[in-house]
Amino acid sequence: MASAPAPVFDGHNDMLLRLWRARDFDARAFLESDGTGHIDLARARAGGLVGGFFAIYPPDDAPPSPDGALNGGDDGGVVDHAPTGPIAPDHARRATLEMAAILLRLARARPDALRVCRDVAGIEAAEADGALAAIMHVEGAEAIGHDLLELETLHAAGLRSLGPVWSRPNIFATGVPFRFPGDPDEGAGLTDAGRALVRACDELGVMVDLSHLNAAGFWDVAQISDRPLVATHSNAHACAPSSRNLTDRQLDAIAERGGVVGLNFAVGFLRADGRRVSATPLETMVRHLDHLLGRLGEGGVALGSDFDGALIPAEIGDAAGLPALVSAMRAAGYGETLIARIRRDNWLDLLRRTLPAV
Structure with a gap:
């Protein structure tokens, strides 16, 4: 009998966006494994995915795009384009609440399959019971107004992680644009509203995600x-x-504060040439892991796949392919304790230090 895959806790996926675009409010594509996207229940279990940050990303009003379009198709080009401008607050609120509803409905209907977790005790209980542990995360806070009332509502619904921006500006900050080659040092920092948002998140125990924020922010x-x-x-x-x-310099600051960086699987952010090519060897991912470990230490590196939101290496393919990355770490000489920290334990350690017990 084959052994169970090593458990993985992931820093980012866009499964809710995929379900929302399909108007799948019952999340059947997740439960019944229709083969679309990167994550469903069967493939999560096959790959050892035990939980992660489930992003709620309010897109602009453009027509739905295919899987991987946020990072471009497998066309050999580079990720180099300006983001859209600010999006309408009403559209953002509707999209955000509808994606939150998909997650909450799924957790209510099938707690054996997925649970919305508000602290590490909840994550560990879900994992022990074989349910996927979901941290509710908002990527782009356009649904939240200056008075931050929507933040209170989302927190009550289970929000525990928030990225103030996606790669576009809003009332809180400026997102770093997609440029290759490029530098994150572009644009102004937090607005007064953005500073208030960060303080409010700290008070509520909502983790602030820096992934799409520009350098000034x-x-x-x-x-x-x-x-x-x-x-x-x-x-x-x-x-x-x-x-x-x-x-x-940013990595050193994260290390000084005891923070964590999740490795993004998007090939356009992995490759030294920036090309969108799924035939990207896993050694490229290990090269980033080596550099991150050198700057952050063994407690500061984790995984942040961007499943359902990016073109990823073909050797992984989808959530069922996570063991391939674990094998690549072993082949690179990583010990089992370090691998366990990267694939799961560092996220749980961070969340113990940032999320108040419920």
Whole structure:
């Protein structure tokens, strides 16, 4: 009998966006494994995925795009385009609440399959029972107004992690655009509303995600908040000069604050040439892991796949392929304790330090 795959806790996926675009409010594509996207219940279990951050991302009003379109298709091009401008608050609120409803409905209907977790005790209980442990995360806070009332509502619904911006500006901050080659140091920092949002998140126990924030906003958060600095799905700029990747100076600041960076599987952010090619060897991912470990230490590196939101290496393919990355880490000489920290334990350790017990 084959042994169970090693458990993985993931820093970022866009499954809710995929279900929302399909108007699948009963989440049947997740439960019944229709083969679309990167994550469903069967493939999560096959790959050892035991939980992660489930992103609620309010897209612009453009028509639905195919899987991987946020990182471009497998066409050999580079990720280099300006983001859309600010989106309408009413549209953002509707999309955000509808994606939250998909997650909550699924957890209520099938707690054996998925649970919305508000602290580490909930994550560990879900994992013990064989249910996927979901941290509700908002990526792009356009649904929240200046008075932050919507933040209170989302927190009550289970929100425990928030990225103030996607790669576009809003009332809180400026998102780093997709440029290759590029630098995250582009645009202004947090607005007054953004500073208030960060303080409110700290008070509520909502983790602030820096992944799509530009450099000025990154340093503003570092000054305002005394919490660990976190980037749920980002890579090393020294290995691939994408504007979405973190510079060594940023990585050093995250290390000083006891934070964590989740390795993004998007090939355009992994490759030194920035090309959208799914035939990207897993050694490319290990090269980023090596650099992140050198800057952050063994307690500061995790995984942030971007499943359902990016073109990823074909050797992984989808959630069922996670053991391939674990094998690549072993082949690179990583010990089992370090591998366990990267694939699961570092996220849980961070969440113990950032989420209040419920």
